[in-house]
Every structure is written in C-alpha cells, then in structure tokens.
Amino acid sequence: MTDTPLLSVRDLVVQFPTRKGVLTAVDGVSFDIKRGEVLGVVGESGAGKSMTGAAIIGLIEPPGRIASGQVLLDGERIDNLSVSQMRRVRGKKVGMVFQDPLTSLNPLYTVAQQLVETVRTHLPLSEKQAREHALALLDEVGIPAAKRRMDDYPHQFSGGMRQRVVIALALAAEPELVIADEPTTALDVSVQAQIIDVLKRLCSERGAAVMLITHDMGVIAETADRVAVMYAGRVAEIGPVRDVVQHAKHPYTQGLMGSIPTLAHDSDRLVQIHGSMPRLTDIPPGCAFNPRCAHAFDRCRQDRPSPIQTGERAVACWLADQEVGQ
Amino acid sequence: MSAPSDTDVLVRVEGLTRVFDLSKPWLNRVIEREPKRTLTAVDDVSFEIRKGETFALVGESGSGKSTIAKLIVNLLAPSGGRVLFDGDDMRKATSANARQMRSRFQMIFQDPFASLNPRWRVGDIIAEPIRAFDLASDKASAAKRVGELLETVGLAASDAAKFPHEFSGGQRQRVAIARALSAKPEFIVCDEPTSALDVSVQAQILNLMRDLQDEFGLTYLFISHDLSVVRHMATRIGVLYLGRLVEVSEGKALFQNPQHPYTSMLLDAVPDLDMTGRARTQVVGEIPNPIDPPSGCRFHPRCPLANARCMQDSPMLQPTAIGESACFAVEEGRREVPNTSTAGAK
Numbered sequence: 001m002t003d004t005p006l007l008s009v010r011d012l013v014v015q016f017p018t019r020k021g022v023l024t025a026v027d028g029v030s031f032d033i034k035r036g037e038v039l040g041v042v043g044e045s046g047a048g049k050s051m052t053g054a055a056i057i058g059l060i061e062p063p064g065r066i067a068s069g070q071v072l073l074d075g076e077r078i079d080n081l082s083v084s085q086m087r088r089v090r091g092k093k094v095g096m097v098f099q100d101p102l103t104s105l106n107p108l109y110t111v112a113q114q115l116v117e118t119v120r121t122h123l124p125l126s127e128k129q130a131r132e133h134a135l136a137l138l139d140e141v142g143i144p145a146a147k148r149r150m151d152d153y154p155h156q157f158s159g160g161m162r163q164r165v166v167i168a169l170a171l172a173a174e175p176e177l178v179i180a181d182e183p184t185t186a187l188d189v190s191v192q193a194q195i196i197d198v199l200k201r202l203c204s205e206r207g208a209a210v211m212l213i214t215h216d217m218g219v220i221a222e223t224a225d226r227v228a229v230m231y232a233g234r235v236a237e238i239g240p241v242r243d244v245v246q247h248a249k250h251p252y253t254q255g256l257m258g259s260i261p262t263l264a265h266d267s268d269r270l271v272q273i274h275g276s277m278p279r280l281t282d283i284p285p286g287c288a289f290n291p292r293c294a295h296a297f298d299r300c301r302q303d304r305p306s307p308i309q310t311g312e313r314a315v316a317c318w319l320a321d322q323e324v325g326q
Numbered sequence: 327m328s329a330p331s332d333t334d335v336l337v338r339v340e341g342l343t344r345v346f347d348l349s350k351p352w353l354n355r356v357i358e359r360e361p362k363r364t365l366t367a368v369d370d371v372s373f374e375i376r377k378g379e380t381f382a383l384v385g386e387s388g389s390g391k392s393t394i395a396k397l398i399v400n401l402l403a404p405s406g407g408r409v410l411f412d413g414d415d416m417r418k419a420t421s422a423n424a425r426q427m428r429s430r431f432q433m434i435f436q437d438p439f440a441s442l443n444p445r446w447r448v449g450d451i452i453a454e455p456i457r458a459f460d461l462a463s464d465k466a467s468a469a470k471r472v473g474e475l476l477e478t479v480g481l482a483a484s485d486a487a488k489f490p491h492e493f494s495g496g497q498r499q500r501v502a503i504a505r506a507l508s509a510k511p512e513f514i515v516c517d518e519p520t521s522a523l524d525v526s527v528q529a530q531i532l533n534l535m536r537d538l539q540d541e542f543g544l545t546y547l548f549i550s551h552d553l554s555v556v557r558h559m560a561t562r563i564g565v566l567y568l569g570r571l572v573e574v575s576e577g578k579a580l581f582q583n584p585q586h587p588y589t590s591m592l593l594d595a596v597p598d599l600d601m602t603g604r605a606r607t608q609v610v611g612e613i614p615n616p617i618d619p620p621s622g623c624r625f626h627p628r629c630p631l632a633n634a635r636c637m638q639d640s641p642m643l644q645p646t647a648i649g650e651s652a653c654f655a656v657e658e659g660r661r662e663v664p665n666t667s668t669a670g671a672k
C-alpha cells in the first residue's frame with residue numbers, strides 16, 4: 001500500500017471560448033481522493049461541479065478544453081491521454097454516473113442489452129455470465145423484479161428506475177474510481193439509502209474512491225468522508241464533513257447550510273443567500289463571493305483568496321486568513 | 327372536514343387507472359410462448375385539487391407519480407376513469423375548447439434535459455407557449471417577457487441567445503421553469519421541479535413559486551421525493567403505494583400524525599442532517615413487483631400491522647381526523663405493532 005491518493009486533481013482550469021470571450025468554468029481546482037474514501041462535492045448551480053467531473057474523465061466537449069492543470073490517477077497523468085487510451089481508462093478504471101440519466105441510455109436497446117454490452121467490453125465474460133452479472137447489478141441498485149424487467153426499454157422505466165440503471169452501468173466494470181454526478185436526485189429516500197449503501201460498500205470492500213456530486217446535504221452528511229464546496233469555478237472550502245456541516249467557515253457555506261428546508265423547523269420562507277452567483281464572464285475582482293457576502297471588507301474587493309490550509313481543512317476566505325494570523 | 331364545493335375544485339381525478347402493456351411484439355410472444363405482460367401503474371385513484379392550493383404526491387420510485395401527472399395534463403390516455411379540469415373532461419372537449427383549456431395549464435418535467443429541444447435557443451424555447459397561445463402582440467414584447475422570465479428564475483436576459491447545452495443541470499431546470507411560467511397558466515404540474523437544484527437556488531425557486539401562488543392564485547400539483555420540500559410547500563398531500571392512493575391528508579398534519587403504516591415508514595427513512603448519529607430507519611422489505619402485486623392490501627408484505635384480513639381484502643380510503651387513509655388497522659383502531667407470531671409481519 002502506498003500513500004499516493006487514487007485521484008489527484010492539481011490546479012485544474014477548464015475554459016470555453018464563447019462569443020463574449022473566454023469563459024472559465026473551472027478555475028484552479030485542486031483536491032485528492034484516497035482509496036476507500038468518498039469526497040462529496042457541493043455548491044451553487046453552475047459552480048463547475050459537473051465540469052470538474054467531466055474534465056477528470058476527459059469528456060469536456062469541444063470547444064471547451066482543459067486549459068491547464070493535471071489529473072493524476074494512481075500517480076499517472078490521465079489528462080493528456082489520446083482518445084483511445086482514455087476510452088480504456090473510462091469504464092474500466094473510472095466509472096461515471098451522469099447528471100442526466102437519459103443521455104447515458106440508448107432508447108433503442110433494452111436495459112439488459114446495454115448492461116451486457118458494457119460488461120463484455122471490459123470484463124472477460126460470456127454472454128450468459130454477463131447477463132447474470134447484469135442481473136446482480138440491477139438487484140444491487142434495487143430494481144424491483146429485475147429479472148422480469150431487464151428486457152424492457154428505458155422509456156418503460158420510471159425516472160428513478162432509469163437513474164438506477166445508469167448507476168448499474170457505471171459500476172458494471174468494477175472501476176476503481178466512481179464519479180457520480182447527482183446520482184440520487186430523482187430517488188426517494190428508501191432507494192437513496194440503498195444507493196448510498198452500494199457506494200459505501202464499493203469503498204469499504206473494494207477500496208474504490210468516489211467523487212459524489214450532489215446538492216443534497218443529507219446524502220453528503222451520511223455518505224462522504226470529506227466535502228468540497230464550490231463557488232464560481234473554485235473550491236471555497238474543503239474538509240471533513242462533520243466540520244464543514246456543523247462549523248462552516250466560509251460565508252458561502254454558511255449560507256448554503258441555512259437554505260436547507262428541514263422536517264423539524266417551521267418557516268414560511270426558506271432562507272436565501274441574497275443575490276445570485278455572478279456570470280462566469282463577469283466575476284468581480286477580489287473574492288468572487290464579495291457582492292453577496294455580509295462580512296466583505298476592503299481586501300475582499302481587491303485580492304482573490306486562495307484556499308488556506310489549517311489541519312485537514314482549507315478555506316478560501318480572508319476571514320479565515322485573519323483567524324490563522326492571530 | 328367538509329367536502330369542497332365544485333367551484334373550489336380545479337382538478338378532479340375520478341377512478342383513474344393506467345395499464346401499460348409490456349409484452350413483446352405479438353409474433354415473438356407466440357414463438358417464445360410468452361403470455362401477455364401488463365403493468366398497472368395507476369390503479370383506481372381518486373382525489374381533487376382545490377383552487378389555489380398545492381397538492382403534493384409522494385411515494386417510492388415507481389409508485390405512479392409521473393404517470394398520474396401525465397394523465398392529468400393529457401399526455402397519456404387513461405385506461406379507466408377520468409380527469410375533470412374545471413368541470414370539463416379534456417378528452418371529450420372539442421378541439422377549440424381543448425386548446426383553450428390547454429393554455430390554462432403547464433407541466434415541468436422530471437427530466438429537464440429531455441424536455442428542452444437542443445437545437446432551439448433558450449429564448450425560443452421559453453417563448454414557444456407565448457406564441458402557441460398568441461399571448462404577445464408582437465415579437466418585441468415576447469422578447470421582453472422572455473427576458474423578465476429569465477431574470478425571475480435567476481438567469482440573465484442575455485441567456486436567451488444560448489443553447490441548452492451551454493447551461494449546467496440546475497440552470498436548464500430553471501429554463502424549464504421559465505418556460506412553464508411564460509403562458510401565465512393557472513395550474514402547473516411540477517414533477518420533481520427542484521431535484522436538480524442546489525439548496526440555495528432551490529430556496530429561490532420554491533419561494534418564487536409561493537410568491538406567484540399568492541399573487542396570481544396559482545394551483546400546483548407538486549411531485550417530489552424530498553419530504554422536507556413537500557412539507558414546506560404542500561397544502562395537502564397524497565401518498566401513493568404501488569399505483570394506489572393510501573393516504574390523503576392536510577400537509578403539516580401528515581408529518582405530525584401519519585395514519586397509514588406506509589406513511590410512517592416513509593417519514594422514518596428521512597436522512598438526518600443534524601448528524602445526531604441517529605441511524606436512519608431503513609425501509610424494510612422490497613418494493614414488490616408491480617407486474618403481479620400482492621393480494622389484498624398491497625402493502626401487507628412490508629407492514630408491521632398486517633393480519634389475515636389484510637392479505638385477502640383490499641382496504642378503501644376512509645375518513646380520518648386529518649384526511650383519508652386506506653388501512654384496516656386504522657379503521658379498526660389497531661395501532662400497536664402486533665407480536666411477531668402474527669401472520670404477515672416478518
């Protein structure tokens with residue numbers, strides 16, 4: 001065993017040329033995920049969570065591109081592989097659950113056909129064995145009566161069932177790293193619990209690493225070991241889940257926690273973070289959060305804070321910097 | 327609770343049933359000697375949605391929520407029963423009448439990716455209902471309205487020139503919401519409207535939906551698997567299990583005092599954000615196969631209160647203190663968990 005993290009993302013920058021100049025969707029993001037670890041990724045809509053995931057597995061659609069930075073899988077760079085080399089990494093070493101379940105499913109083939117095809121591309125199994133493996137996967141993700149339903153087409157499944165098929169597809173080749181983009185959004189709590197179990201088992205039993213992108217803090221609290229909070233293309237705060245959820249340090253994270261409706265509290269309106277995230281082509285100088293931040297002071301409008309590490313946590317905020325300095 | 331008069335009711339669902347045919351094509355079936363295979367996704371469901379309220383439907387994945395939504399907006403034909411919109415059956419309306427009715431409601435789909443045409447600019451997508459129902463005098467006023475709508479949902483007016491693929495998941499969901507609002511409907515069916523949104527945008531959208539309701543008296547059918555969101559939004563709640571309605575109740579009361587054993591089980595499974603260390607109560611048992619559902623009460627294989635009667639007879643909705651519930655135990659006042667020797671409880 002080595003201490004090399006399974007996934008290491010270093011200063012990743014993803015850009016899109018647009019009519020109005022270059023748009024930086026991911027702006028210098030760094031993090032590691034160890035074997036057996038789940039890293040949760042949360043943040044404002046449009047903050048660059050899906051783009052970070054897509055960049056890791058080399059699926060940024062042109063004209064978008066990785067402008068700089070590195071992605072290391074098990075110590076080896078995978079951000080500069082050829083298309084065919086990357087195809088081999090994808091599926092076999094890295095499985096991806098996309099935010100949009102329909103794009104990963106082909107409407108013309110049955111669920112079983114698609115699973116068998118994926119399994120056989122990556123694992124040396126016969127047609128019959130692959131079908132059994134597919135059935136086991138569908139059972140694992142909780143499709144009721146999977147045996148009788150696996151020969152149906154995707155449109156004959158409910159939204160949540162399709163989402164589970166996509167998860168089964170991502171796990172089919174037993175990858176070492178799973179990037180799951182909103183895997184449980186369309187799922188009710190009981191199925192959600194089952195999927196969380198599957199992901200956790202993947203980590204504990206097979207030592208896989210999971211990057212779990214979700215806006216559901218309940219899921220993060222229950223599944224993730226660490227969590228990264230993204231805002232406007234950057235990591236605002238990263239650290240152990242308990243610390244971040246219970247003692248958020250970044251003002252954006254604090255606002256995020258306040259917006260969550262709960263079963264315990266009664267209120268007519270949910271707390272909103274005042275204002276909205278800036279356009280990526282129009283990020284203010286200094287801290288990207290400063291126009292919405294109740295604590296902003298002069299320095300925040302001039303200098304952009306980078307994540308400042310203290311122990312296991314890093315916070316990109318000048319307030320946290322002052323605290324450390326004292 | 328007094329029964330609402332007809333003028334209070336906007337949508338009345340009566341004995342609604344939808345059966346899907348899952349059989350292979352006839353020839354394959356004959357060759358492989360397979361019987362016909364059908365699935366009853368919605369089974370004899372009746373409820374009403376009152377003007378100005380938010381009626382929520384909850385239930386596990388596959389319980390029939392989206393199917394009911396599509397039946398209500400007439401995207402699917404019922405196999406039995408009917409839907410009355412303001413007293414009229416849309417399937418029987420003349421085409422002019424149907425068009426007029428059609429302009430009064432909109433649907434936000436569970437899958438925002440599939441419902442936005444990838445080749446259209448977002449501005450055209452949002453303006454489509456305005457054009458279809460002749461709601462703007464000219465192009466400029468339509469464009470102005472599109473810009474306002476984009477800002478209402480937290481995007482920028484200049485986003486109208488972009489294509490759907492240039493947006494993140496949550497941003498696309500907001501485009502779908504802007505589109506639903508553009509024709510100023512009275513009734514909106516929202517199938518998981520905020521499930522792709524982060525919590526701060528979700529809070530914005532949910533607050534916006536409530537403001538619109540207060541301002542214009544909008545009525546919502548609200549489908550979500552997120553019970554804390556449902557609690558926040560719903561006036562009344564219907565709980566579905568395997569295509570059947572098992573409980574209908576006043577919103578907040580359902581959370582304090584669930585009547586049906588399935589509702590109690592759903593509530594206990596909500597994850598714990600306060601991280602008090604409370605393990606979430608796992609929902610026990612499998613969701614049974616909808617192709618051949620259990621006899622009697624469909625919930626009996628998973629129900630801690632099940633007895634012999636539950637395995638034979640099917641309970642009907644009966645009035646309770648907070649609404650209606652379909653359960654023999656509730657009817658009989660049997661609320662204690664029987665000891666393990668009782669039939670049905672595993």
Ligand SMILES: Nc1ncnc2c1ncn2[C@@H]1O[C@H](COP(=O)(O)OP(=O)(O)OP(=O)(O)O)[C@@H](O)[C@H]1O
Nearest residue numbers: 025045046047048049050051492493494495496497
């Ligand atoms: N093809 C594209 N061209 C231009 N900009 C794009 C393109 N795809 C994405 N973007 C922009 O990149 C930013 C990051 O998008 P991303 O999909 O990573 O967001 P996200 O954090 O996953 O959000 P969500 O929670 O809504 O899914 C968004 O602001 C989006 O508008």
Ligand SMILES: Nc1ncnc2c1ncn2[C@@H]1O[C@H](COP(=O)(O)OP(=O)(O)OP(=O)(O)O)[C@@H](O)[C@H]1O
Nearest residue numbers: 156157158159160346367387388389390391392393
């Ligand atoms: N077009 C179809 N053909 C065959 N079966 C279908 C079709 N549409 C839905 N079904 C089946 O009907 C049942 C109910 O599906 P529905 O989409 O209404 O569920 P739902 O409650 O919306 O679930 P989810 O929470 O997963 O979206 C499911 O078993 C599904 O497989």
Ligand code: SF4
Nearest residue numbers: 287290293300317318
């Ligand atoms: S750096 Fe300043 S503006 Fe940014 S979050 Fe911290 S206090 Fe607020």
Ligand code: SF4
Nearest residue numbers: 623626629636653654
């Ligand atoms: S009718 Fe019987 S099985 Fe059904 S919910 Fe009530 S007690 Fe349980």
Ligand SMILES: [Mg+2]
Nearest residue numbers: 050099494495
């Ligand atoms: Mg995304």
Ligand SMILES: [Mg+2]
Nearest residue numbers: 158159392436
């Ligand atoms: Mg659905």
